[in-house]
Amino acid sequence: MKRDASVREVMDREFVGVSEGxxxxxxxxxxxxxxxxxxxxxxxxxxxxxxxxxxxxxxLVGADGETPTAAEAMTDAVPTVSPEMTVAEAADELSAGSTQRALVSEGGEPLGMLTERDLLTASPFARTAADPAATDRERAVAGVTAGRGESASEPAADRGGESRFEDQSLCEACGSLSRELSTFNGQLLCPDCRDI
Structure with a gap:
């Protein structure tokens, strides 16, 4: 991802909201x-x-009978970032606040969540698929066969007829094998799950 990517480009637009009580x-x-x-x-x-x-x-471990409410367990300070901030600026905010997540809001309205994982995924220092130290997951995201530097869409016949499953991975939503995984809201998803 480009170095000046905005928070809006990398944040997770869905979050779980609960009431104080x-x-x-x-x-x-x-x-x-x-x-x-x-x-x-x-x-x-x-x-x-x-x-x-x-x-x-x-x-919950410290509760002496009655179940506490969300308000009794919450951390009061809600670190927030603007959707227009760059990834680098947001990383600085999270680092300064010693937190792993921040609420993305605009004009007081919550738009989504930004986590360390989102920032790492968008980092200009993230490993590329051609990097020998890249993990299989990073290669799958980039659409490159693990350790071979070939396109994931390259037919098996072009590789000397070898029947390999190296260029497939599991969709994190449905668990099916796919050659066409891509990152969506922080998960590797197949085309069917991305369309839902």
Whole structure:
């Protein structure tokens, strides 16, 4: 990705929002069901805090009977970034705040979440597929066969008739094998799952 990419280009536009009075067990179950590691705590439409997996676990382990609410477990400070910030500026904000995630908001309205993973994916220092140190996942994202430098769309017949599965990987949503995976909202998805 280009060095001056904006937060809007790399953020996850979907986030889990809960109310202050929501039961923490239900909040944790929702986070598990949605496959996220945090939930934004809202007062009406205004974000007032964030409940992370760690916050929920600490509050539930320390509970003496009644289940705490999301407000009792949340971290009050909601780090926010603008969707127009560059990736480098957002990385500085997260680093300065010692946080792994920030709410992306514009005019007080929440638009999505930005995580360290989003920033790492967009980093100009991220490994390229041609880099020998790149992981299989990084090569799959780039559409390159693991360790061979060939295009993932190159037919097997062009490789001497070898029947290989090196240029396939699993879709993180449906689990099917695909040669056409691409990153969408932080996941490697096949064309069918991207269209949903």
């Amino acid at each position: 929501d039961d923490l067990r239900e909040t944790a179950e929702l986070m598990l069901a949605e496959g996220v590691d945090s939930a934004v705590v809202l007062r009406g439409a205004d974000p007032v805090g964030v409940v992370t997996e760690r916050d929920a676990l600490a509050a």
